[in-house]
Amino acid sequence: xxxxxxxxxxxxxxxxxxxxxxxxxxxxxxxxxxxxxxxxxxxxxxxxxxxxxxxxxxxxxxxxxxxxxxxxxxxxxxxxxxxxxxxxxxxxxxxxxxxxxxxxxxxxxxxxxxxxxxxxxxxxxxxxxxxxxxxxxxxxxxxxxxxxxxxxxxxxxxxxxxxxxxxxxxxxxxxxxxxxxxxxxxxxxxxxxxxxxxxxxxxxxxxxxxxxxxxxxxxxxxxxxxxxxxxxxxxxxxxxxxxxxxxxxxxxxxxxxxxxxxxxxxxxxxxxxxxxxxxxxxxxxxxxxxxxxxxxxxxxxxxxxxxxxxxxxxxxxxxxxxxxxxxxxxxxxxxxxxxxxxxxxxxxxxxxxxxxxxxx
Amino acid sequence: xxxxxxxxxxxxxxxxxxxxxxxxxxxxxxxxxxxxxxxxxxxxxxxxxxxxxxxxxxxxxxxxxxxxxxxxxxxxxxxxxxxxxxxxxxxxxxxxxxxxxxxxxxxxxxxxxxxxxxxxxxxxxxxxxxxxxxxxxxxxxxxxxxxxxxxxxxxxxxxxxxxxxxxxxxxxxxxxxxxxxxxxxxxxxxxxxxxxxxxxxxxxxxxxxxxxxxxxxxxxxxxxxxxxxxxxxxxxxxxxxxxxxxxxxxxxxxxxxxxxxxxxxxxxxxxxxxxxxxxxxxxxxxxxxxxxxxxxxxxxxxxxxxxxxxxxxxxxxxxxxxxxxxxxxxxxxxxxxxxxxxxxxxxxxxxxxxxxxxxxxxxxxxxxxxxxxxxxxxxxxxxxxxxxxxxxxxxxxxxxxxxxxxxxxxxxxxxxxxxxxxxxxxxxxxxxxxxxxxxxxxxxxxxxxxxxxxxxxxxxxxxxxxxxxxxxxxxxxxxxxxxxxxxxxxxxxxxxxxxxxxxxxxxxxxxxxxxxxxxxxxxxxxxxxxxxxxxxxxxxxxxxxxxxxxxx
Numbered sequence: 001x002x003x004x005x006x007x008x009x010x011x012x013x014x015x016x017x018x019x020x021x022x023x024x025x026x027x028x029x030x031x032x033x034x035x036x037x038x039x040x041x042x043x044x045x046x047x048x049x050x051x052x053x054x055x056x057x058x059x060x061x062x063x064x065x066x067x068x069x070x071x072x073x074x075x076x077x078x079x080x081x082x083x084x085x086x087x088x089x090x091x092x093x094x095x096x097x098x099x100x101x102x103x104x105x106x107x108x109x110x111x112x113x114x115x116x117x118x119x120x121x122x123x124x125x126x127x128x129x130x131x132x133x134x135x136x137x138x139x140x141x142x143x144x145x146x147x148x149x150x151x152x153x154x155x156x157x158x159x160x161x162x163x164x165x166x167x168x169x170x171x172x173x174x175x176x177x178x179x180x181x182x183x184x185x186x187x188x189x190x191x192x193x194x195x196x197x198x199x200x201x202x203x204x205x206x207x208x209x210x211x212x213x214x215x216x217x218x219x220x221x222x223x224x225x226x227x228x229x230x231x232x233x234x235x236x237x238x239x240x241x242x243x244x245x246x247x248x249x250x251x252x253x254x255x256x257x258x259x260x261x262x263x264x265x266x267x268x269x270x271x272x273x274x275x276x277x278x279x280x281x282x283x284x285x286x287x288x289x290x291x292x293x294x295x296x297x298x299x300x301x302x303x304x305x306x307x308x309x310x311x312x313x314x315x316x317x318x319x320x321x322x323x324x325x326x327x328x329x330x331x332x333x334x335x336x337x338x339x340x341x342x343x344x345x346x347x348x349x350x351x352x353x354x355x356x357x358x359x360x
Numbered sequence: 361x362x363x364x365x366x367x368x369x370x371x372x373x374x375x376x377x378x379x380x381x382x383x384x385x386x387x388x389x390x391x392x393x394x395x396x397x398x399x400x401x402x403x404x405x406x407x408x409x410x411x412x413x414x415x416x417x418x419x420x421x422x423x424x425x426x427x428x429x430x431x432x433x434x435x436x437x438x439x440x441x442x443x444x445x446x447x448x449x450x451x452x453x454x455x456x457x458x459x460x461x462x463x464x465x466x467x468x469x470x471x472x473x474x475x476x477x478x479x480x481x482x483x484x485x486x487x488x489x490x491x492x493x494x495x496x497x498x499x500x501x502x503x504x505x506x507x508x509x510x511x512x513x514x515x516x517x518x519x520x521x522x523x524x525x526x527x528x529x530x531x532x533x534x535x536x537x538x539x540x541x542x543x544x545x546x547x548x549x550x551x552x553x554x555x556x557x558x559x560x561x562x563x564x565x566x567x568x569x570x571x572x573x574x575x576x577x578x579x580x581x582x583x584x585x586x587x588x589x590x591x592x593x594x595x596x597x598x599x600x601x602x603x604x605x606x607x608x609x610x611x612x613x614x615x616x617x618x619x620x621x622x623x624x625x626x627x628x629x630x631x632x633x634x635x636x637x638x639x640x641x642x643x644x645x646x647x648x649x650x651x652x653x654x655x656x657x658x659x660x661x662x663x664x665x666x667x668x669x670x671x672x673x674x675x676x677x678x679x680x681x682x683x684x685x686x687x688x689x690x691x692x693x694x695x696x697x698x699x700x701x702x703x704x705x706x707x708x709x710x711x712x713x714x715x716x717x718x719x720x721x722x723x724x725x726x727x728x729x730x731x732x733x734x735x736x737x738x739x740x741x742x743x744x745x746x747x748x749x750x751x752x753x754x755x756x757x758x759x760x761x762x763x764x765x766x767x768x769x770x771x772x773x774x775x776x777x778x779x780x781x782x783x784x785x786x787x788x789x790x791x792x793x794x795x796x797x798x799x800x801x802x803x804x805x806x807x808x809x810x811x812x813x814x815x816x817x818x819x820x821x822x823x824x825x826x827x828x829x830x831x832x833x834x835x836x837x838x839x840x841x842x843x844x845x846x847x848x849x850x851x852x853x854x855x856x857x858x859x860x861x862x863x864x865x866x867x868x869x870x871x872x873x874x875x876x877x878x879x880x881x882x883x884x885x886x887x888x889x890x891x892x893x894x895x896x897x898x899x900x901x902x903x904x905x906x907x908x909x910x911x912x
Contacts, residue, residue, distance in 0.1 A: 302841040302843070317843075337843065337845060
């Protein structure tokens, strides 16, 4: 079985992290985002994965070599010379997807959830039509395009973009399963699967949906990345995962790499991910943050809702909050306040960032 | 000077008593004056006081002044303001008398009991009785002293006598006891007399301090000096200093005195001057001097256009001869009051030193300016207190190095100039400085960081909190990992002679101008929050973060 992952463009929404690392390789809960999906796909029996990429193919290819071996799968990179939207990449990868008659998965690369791939296969085979999409429930459907479907069998009636009045609270979760016949609907040009392909399929009665259980988050931007992290950790906790950290100074759910060092009198958590080789000095308080590989947090600092990039150094008595994101190798001097700052890689911050802003 | 711009801190303490570098602002004036040679004989101290000087706390500087031998005269104390049934002055006098009576009674009772016991013991025939009486008398004296300290002399002496008599009730000691009783009665009378006398003395001193201050309106600097002319001239001083309480600096008083002496006799006054920028000079009194002789040729208070970069520091050295122009001005005022109606003319006795005296006296050869390049600043806002704190701490290196905290094993890390009151408890993992003052009985927890701040008496700073450019009020509590941060309004370091800008509280569009963060007294700030560029009034219990706000 095969899967196509829509990696797409530059990941601008997750800058400054994506300036140093292609988005699929940015760690989410101590694992590259892509790996969360790959592992779930492999578990569902997928052997061949096609990555639809429009930039940085070389770096991705190198990084993925070891993953291929480890998971015993084939990864093909399908490079777009121009961005092809969400449907175009399917047409581009047509030869890979049609070399047998099996259905295949298509995923947006930014989503995090308990991937229900096995259930999707079952459901898809059961209704026997061209496409299955996963839908998820949201609180404020007016912000999204919602899916109106038959609750009994799951057949989709229509899509409504940003509804003014309540019609449904289910939205497209960015995970699909298609039969190869569906590819006949897509031309090789920049085109949107949601806006151009799905409505036609729905009209023809070829599109079914299935509701996702548990958490779901599009983690394509820092704010949602942190929200998604909280959901993921909560789900780990529910599953009583042995991955969670229970060492000294921990306060609520936390994921700490065994190579990280944590000092005395710290308060770590809830909802904190600490990457490999991170050093946390004494008396540090961290809540709702991700600290990436090799970062160093000095004594008495206080961090809430931040992403600390690779090899950053955060000084003593620093206060960081409000979705501040430090790119790779940023230094924040002692006693500063960073409120919602997005700091580009390799910067040294010597003055407080009191209002949300981007530091070039 | 009511200190309204110094709120909310001046809600608790009159501005001149606000501690900077561990001591009230005015204490630094007194210390500077005390160093001038022959100051007690030749000089006097006239703190310009106003407004809310109604608390017993103010007794502080009476003591401080007494220590260095100054008579201190207050002006415009609102003593007639009523507090309960009686005017405030009544309470002051009552309290003072009470204190005096207490002290006197204590001493008198102690002495009397001691003497009586001694004599009685001597007279006692038997060794046993002697020993017994001695012990009894000792106890009696002790009890008497204790009791006396609590109540008035009467009760104390009685108790002493009773205790002594009771203890000495054994037949062998009967006669001795009788004598003791007699003596105690005498002691009682003596104590009473002594208490009365002491109270009277103190009452006199207090009245001397306060009665001239019974004024309905402010007098103006010169009006005040004129009003207190008798007190100032008592003891025939050669010169006297007049110092405004709302300035701080490294006052070159001795140099002023030497300078003044070198000028022709009959010189009225030497003004301490300093250099300001062209722009900032407009908000001060501007002085044009003869560069060779330093005579003042022209004086303008707060001119509209640029006059001179030499400004008046509010520190004057006067010869008693100054009273003659003051008298002329005073009489002129009186005359005007006869001729014009009260509503337009200033109140009867108001004589402004600057406009009414210095302006007309310029070019008369009677006024001189002594220029200083040492540190000097006005203390108008709370931000200025932080600035003054830095400079007074720096001055301690020269004047009182023992007051500055030092690094050492088991002590917090000190960066630059820091004053820590000996009673404060500071965890050794804390890092303080530069420019930090920690008040009496403060508690600083694990990993606390304080920089460019004043922490007032009894404040509690919990673990890992960070205090920058702020004033923490009396008995306030700051939670774990909380950050209190202000914005300093220090003089522009890129301009020579720049002074502190007196910025207004709000901008034109109604936003709070960033300034020092001030946490009022008895405020509770929770853990893990940030208070940025805000002013918190006393007795608040905050529940979250605040930025650029005044919290009522």
